[in-house]
Amino acid sequence: MEKIKLENLHFSYNQETPVIKNVSLSIEEGTYTTIIGHNGSGKSTIAKLMIGLLEAQSGSIIIDRLPLDEAHIHDIRNRIGIVFQNPDNQFIGATVADDIAFGLENHQVPSEQMQNIIETYAKKVSMSKFLNSEPTKLSGGQKQRVAIAGVLAMKPQIIIFDEATSMLDPQGKAEINALIQEIHREENLTMISITHDIEEVAHSDHVIVLDQGQIVMEGKPEDVLMHDQKLIELSLDIPNALKFQKELWKQGVKLSPCITMEKVVEEVCQLRFKN
Amino acid sequence: MPITFQKLTHEYNAGTPFSYLALDHIDLNLQEGKITAIIGETGSGKSTLVQHLNALLLPTEGSLKILDREISASEKPKHLKSLRKHVGLVFQFPEYQLFEETIAKDIAFGPKNFGASEEEALQRAKDVITLVGLDESYLERSPFELSGGQKRRVAIAGILAMDPDILVLDEPAAGLDPQGAKEMMELFVRLHTEFHKTIFIVTHDMEHVLRYCDEVVVMDHGHVKTTCSVSSFFQDPSILKEMGIHPPAVVSLRESLREVGFEIDASILTMEQLAQAVAKEVGHHE
Amino acid sequence: MNNIALGRYLPLDSCIHRLDPRAKIIALILMMVAIFLPAGWIGYALLGCAVLCLTVLAKLKMNFLWRSMKPMMFMLVFLLIINLFMLQNGTILFEIGSFPIYSDAVFQTLYITVRLMLMIILTTVLTATTKPLDLTLGIEHLLSPFKVIHLPAHEIAMMISIALRFIPTLIEETQRIMKAQASRGVDMEEGKLKEKIMSILSLIVPLFVSAFQHADDLANAMEARGYVPDRTRTRYKQLHMHIGDYVIFAICFLILGGLLVFLWI
Numbered sequence: 063m064e065k066i067k068l069e070n071l072h073f074s075y076n077q078e079t080p081v082i083k084n085v086s087l088s089i090e091e092g093t094y095t096t097i098i099g100h101n102g103s104g105k106s107t108i109a110k111l112m113i114g115l116l117e118a119q120s121g122s123i124i125i126d127r128l129p130l131d132e133a134h135i136h137d138i139r140n141r142i143g144i145v146f147q148n149p150d151n152q153f154i155g156a157t158v159a160d161d162i163a164f165g166l167e168n169h170q171v172p173s174e175q176m177q178n179i180i181e182t183y184a185k186k187v188s189m190s191k192f193l194n195s196e197p198t199k200l201s202g203g204q205k206q207r208v209a210i211a212g213v214l215a216m217k218p219q220i221i222i223f224d225e226a227t228s229m230l231d232p233q234g235k236a237e238i239n240a241l242i243q244e245i246h247r248e249e250n251l252t253m254i255s256i257t258h259d260i261e262e263v264a265h266s267d268h269v270i271v272l273d274q275g276q277i278v279m280e281g282k283p284e285d286v287l288m289h290d291q292k293l294i295e296l297s298l299d300i301p302n303a304l305k306f307q308k309e310l311w312k313q314g315v316k317l318s319p320c321i322t323m324e325k326v327v328e329e330v331c332q333l334r335f336k337n
Numbered sequence: 338m339p340i341t342f343q344k345l346t347h348e349y350n351a352g353t354p355f356s357y358l359a360l361d362h363i364d365l366n367l368q369e370g371k372i373t374a375i376i377g378e379t380g381s382g383k384s385t386l387v388q389h390l391n392a393l394l395l396p397t398e399g400s401l402k403i404l405d406r407e408i409s410a411s412e413k414p415k416h417l418k419s420l421r422k423h424v425g426l427v428f429q430f431p432e433y434q435l436f437e438e439t440i441a442k443d444i445a446f447g448p449k450n451f452g453a454s455e456e457e458a459l460q461r462a463k464d465v466i467t468l469v470g471l472d473e474s475y476l477e478r479s480p481f482e483l484s485g486g487q488k489r490r491v492a493i494a495g496i497l498a499m500d501p502d503i504l505v506l507d508e509p510a511a512g513l514d515p516q517g518a519k520e521m522m523e524l525f526v527r528l529h530t531e532f533h534k535t536i537f538i539v540t541h542d543m544e545h546v547l548r549y550c551d552e553v554v555v556m557d558h559g560h561v562k563t564t565c566s567v568s569s570f571f572q573d574p575s576i577l578k579e580m581g582i583h584p585p586a587v588v589s590l591r592e593s594l595r596e597v598g599f600e601i602d603a604s605i606l607t608m609e610q611l612a613q614a615v616a617k618e619v620g621h622h623e
Numbered sequence: 624m625n626n627i628a629l630g631r632y633l634p635l636d637s638c639i640h641r642l643d644p645r646a647k648i649i650a651l652i653l654m655m656v657a658i659f660l661p662a663g664w665i666g667y668a669l670l671g672c673a674v675l676c677l678t679v680l681a682k683l684k685m686n687f688l689w690r691s692m693k694p695m696m697f698m699l700v701f702l703l704i705i706n707l708f709m710l711q712n713g714t715i716l717f718e719i720g721s722f723p724i725y726s727d728a729v730f731q732t733l734y735i736t737v738r739l740m741l742m743i744i745l746t747t748v749l750t751a752t753t754k755p756l757d758l759t760l761g762i763e764h765l766l767s768p769f770k771v772i773h774l775p776a777h778e779i780a781m782m783i784s785i786a787l788r789f790i791p792t793l794i795e796e797t798q799r800i801m802k803a804q805a806s807r808g809v810d811m812e813e814g815k816l817k818e819k820i821m822s823i824l825s826l827i828v829p830l831f832v833s834a835f836q837h838a839d840d841l842a843n844a845m846e847a848r849g850y851v852p853d854r855t856r857t858r859y860k861q862l863h864m865h866i867g868d869y870v871i872f873a874i875c876f877l878i879l880g881g882l883l884v885f886l887w888i
Contacts, residue, residue: 101514102484115843136849144847151840154848156756156788163859168849176859198791201379212848228512231379231541232583258514297516302586302608309612315619323586327593334599334619393802418808426806433796434803436828446825450808450818481832495807 064124065091065220065252066112071121073111073275081107082118083275089268094246094253096263096283099272100297105256106147108272109224112254113142126219140169143213147225149205153197158189158208161197165216183211187241203234210241214249221245223255235259260299263287264321271296287321340367340390340503344399346410347385351397359385361559362399367552369503369535372525374546374567376539376582377556383539384429386556387505390537391424392417404502422451425501429508431492432485440466440483440491441476447499461498469494469524486517497528504528505537510545518542522549547571547585547606555580572603587611633751638867639681640752644761646868651749653875658741662882667737673878674744681752691747695739703732755787760860778852789837793830800829 066089073082081104089095099105110116112123114135123130125138146152155161162180171179184190187207197205206226213221223242227235239262246253255262263269269286271279273296279286287293290300290308303326310317317333320326342365349357359382367373375383388394389401392408400409404423408414428434437443444465445458453461466476469490475483480491489509496504506525510518522545528534540546546553546567553570555562557580563570570576574592577584584592587608594615595601601614639647657670678688706728713727750758763780770776801811804825811822 100516101486110843113847115846136851139847139849142847146840146844146847148840150792151837152844154785154788154841154845156754156784160756160859164845164850165848167856167858168851168854170855170857173857173859173861176857180859197788216848232543233378233581236583260515297514299515302590305586306590306608306612309608310615312609313612313616315612315616323590323593326590327597330594330599330615330619331597337619388802391806393805418810421806421808426803428799428803428806431803433829433833434800434807434825436825436832446821447807450810499807 063091064088065093065126066254067122067124068108068112069122069124071108071111071118071123073107073116073118081275082111085121085275085277087270087277087280089252089254091252092250093267094255095268095270096266097254097256097270097272098258098260098263098298103272104275105272106224107275109144109222109254109256112222113139113144140216141218142220142222143216143218144222144224145206145209145213145226147228149202149209149229150197152209153205157194157196158184158200159193161208162212162215165212169216179215183215184208186214187211201234202230203237206230206234206238207241210238210245214245218251220252220254223253223257225256225258228258258299260287260301261322264301264303271298284321288319338369338404340369341365341402342367342389342399343401345389345396345401346398347382347389347394348397359559360389363559363561365554365561365564367537367554370533371551372529372536372538372549373552373554374538374540374550375554375556376541376543376546377562378581381556382559383556384507387426387507387537387539390503390505391421391426393421393426418451422499423501424503424505425496425499427493427496427504427506427509429511430489431496431509432488434492434495435480435488438479439477440480443480443491444476444495444498447495451499458498461500462494465494465497466491468497468528470520486513489513489521493524501534503535503537505539507539508541509538510540510542518545525549543577543583543585543588547587568604568606571606630747630750632754633683633687635682635752637680637682637752639677639748641867642752642871643862643864643868644753644757645764645862646864646871647749647753648758648761648765650871650875651745653879654745655742657875657879657882658738658745660882660886662886666882666885667741669882670741670878671737673874674741677748678744681748683748683751687751688744688747692740692743695743699732699736699739702735703728706732756784756860757862759784759787760858760862764862775853777856781852785841792837793834796833797826797830800826800833 068088069086071082071085072080074080085108097105097108107116111118112125114130126141128134128138130138153161154164159180162183163176166176166179180193181190184193187210189204189207189211192200192204200208227238230238239259242253242255243265245251255266257263264283264287266283269281269283270277271286278296279289279292287301287304290304293300301321303320303323306326307317307319315333317326317329320329342363345360345363346358347360349359363386375387377383385394389396389408390403392414395408395414396410398410400407404420406420435443437446441459441462444462445455448458448461449455462476463473466473471487471490480488483491493509504525509525510521513521525536525538526549529536538545538550550567552564553567554564555576562580563576571585571588574584574588587606591601591603591605591611599615599618601611605611605614660666662670707724710728710731711723711725713725715723716726716729717724753761759780762783763776766774766776766779804822809822809825814822
């Protein structure tokens with residue numbers, strides 16, 4: 063089933079330069095989609111359009127069969143959660159527990175049920191020990207985990223990660239990436255991740271490539287990421303596995319193309335075994 | 338002349354209940370004329386260390402020799418401004434330090450503070466704007482109209498305009514997209530090779546360390562864990578593992594292949610060499 | 624920045640810490656009224672004793688209270704000097720050179736000093752024993768009856784709590800920008816007037832830019848998590864009045880009533 067459907071979307075901040083040009087896309091329920099593109103390609107704008115933080119000049123957005131308009135915006139926001147880039151600017155509460163509670167309060171969850179929900183989701187993101195901690199005492203990765211708990215606690219059907227790891231140190235990045243993968247495995251959620259991390263793209267179900275506000279490539283990662291020349295033209299990274307496979311070809315070793323490191327190691331081993 | 342740290346200690350809020358020992362008796366020699374990466378976990382003391390290089394922070398114990406200056410905890414240093422002209426420090430997210438109406442004025446701000454005349458300073462702005470990859474037409478525009486990556490270039494140009502001998506950068510590529518990060522790092526390499534600047538880069542990105550840097554200093558809990566050349570650093574993955582550092586792709590691939598029984602030399606640091614070694618081994622059995 | 628005592632929360636464990644913030648705010652208001660009664664020296668001695676007991680119960684150190692009062696010292700000295708010139712009534716206590724010092728001037732100043740000290744100590748006890756968030760929650764509850772006259776009690780409380788939440792972030796940012804500009808040769812202490820103005824601009828402009836960025840992002844995050852300003856929200860933190868809270872009320876009413884009766888006679 064189609065969970066998200068955008069049709070002929072146009073958006074610009076001022077009249078002159080359009081940020082999103084005629085974008086149509088559909089995202090299936092329960093899939094993990096990554097959106098890539100260089101800075102300024104319109105990735106984050108699409109996320110903001112989907113949750114109605116920005117309003118498109120023309121075109122339509124349908125989420126869970128509901129059109130995104132004045133009448134349905136609150137309903138739609140109940141179904142979509144988003145985790146933003148800057149860990150500091152989305153920590154609203156004075157403590158971890160307060161921050162997870164913020165969305166619940168807005169959705170008018172009865173006070174006596176909150177403690178239970180807060181504890182459940184704090185545990186899910188391994189932040190149980192920090193319920194009473196203030197944001198200044200937490201690392202960037204921990205703050206992002208709290209943001210994820212806050213979003214999950216509202217039981218969304220769709221969750222968007224808008225460059226959620228780009229301001230974190232490598233440890234924070236690894237933590238959050240592992241958490242994203244875990245959520246993908248365990249929860250039946252439609253997930254969209256806006257990212258620069260080509261290795262993350264390789265592990266997703268579907269990838270959308272944006273350039274200057276338009277979709278230029280779309281499909282399964284193993285198909286899209288093969289077009290390395292095109293990716294370089296769009297000033298994007300190519301997967302390390304593919305870089306290595308190209309080098310092997312130059313040496314006369316005909317390895318079939320692959321986009322993840324695990325796969326490369328496996329293939330090389332098989333090749334050695336065969337010979 | 339090397340930069341020498343002697344038993345340098347820095348304690349924040351010394352003598353209060355909030356005191357925090359960020360650097361603990363550091364002994365360190367840093368060579369001029371290289372690109373040196375300073376790495377370590379968040380909170381390991383990297384930023385505190387580099388802020389001593391232009392005396393934004395002063396040692397609470399021990400001393401530091403840099404250029405022809407000695408800064409020690411025992412005497413109050415004078416004329417710090419002259420040191421700051423020669424050691425340019427670019428903070429993390431430097432785009433947040435822009436404030437002037439035009440880019441030209443913002444870039445000229447530093448040189449003017451260090452005594453350059455209005456004309457000289459504006460000339461410097463013209464010189465450096467192209468260096469950071471923007472053209473002169475930008476000079477009369479407002480810095481606040483630019484994209485994030487462009488703002489950062491302008492901020493860095495503002496430091497380059499001071500013409501420092503030593504350039505210190507705290508995570509200059511953080512938050513940029515891969516292409517932007519690559520161009521940024523290539524700029525520093527150019528400053529090093531063409532203009533002979535000594536460069537220190539605080540970074541978390543091991544791909545950058547491997548590709549662009551000569552030397553590496555590893556900080557850990559306020560101590561210098563190790564200093565060595567980049568090539569020898571990535572030969573021994575045990576220290577990376579011990580410190581929880583995610584190695585560059587080529588190193589992790591090399592190690593994965595070694596684990597499954599390939600006999601690959603640990604000194605291999607490029608995809609090309611790695612492919613050659615694998616081809617040789619796969620070919621052996623043909 | 625870490626030496627400021629006024630308005631700072633001290634995470635200790637005392638019976639005053641555990642009181643309901645509403646009880647503490649009302650008690651503070653009652654005591655403030657009592658302080659403003661012209662109670663005479665006996666009245667102030669009584670109030671002083673009560674305040675002293677309170678600080679001991681709250682486990683606050685004298686040194687901490689002294690630090691919170693320090694910023695007022697300048698004002699008091701200034702007040703004394705003005706009084707010495709303006710109030711030339713009462714008996715002459717002594718003369719400095721040919722300038723007479725009148726008893727009224729000295730007593731007036733002392734009077735005000737005692738009142739100010741008591742007020743500052745009481746306020747410090749409130750802020751030092753109540754988490755900022757609980758304080759805003761208390762204010763919100765106490766203001767909620769005024770919703771009938773369209774006072775946006777909830778919005779006010781939300782604004783205060785967000786401001787409190789971002790103070791540490793903005794302090795950190797200020798320090799970073801100051802260092803970044805110092806690296807560009809800014810000297811905040813020395814220099815001519817024009818240079819000083821530029822130095823201040825180089826700090827203020829970036830600070831505003833980043834504050835607006837924070838505000839923008841935060842507004843998006845709040846909206847995305849379903850916040851609508853005038854819609855009813857449930858609350859996670861619930862306030863409960865206990866026996867101790869009523870005891871505090873009783874004591875404050877007794878003190879205020881006692882003083883009123885005392886003045887009547």
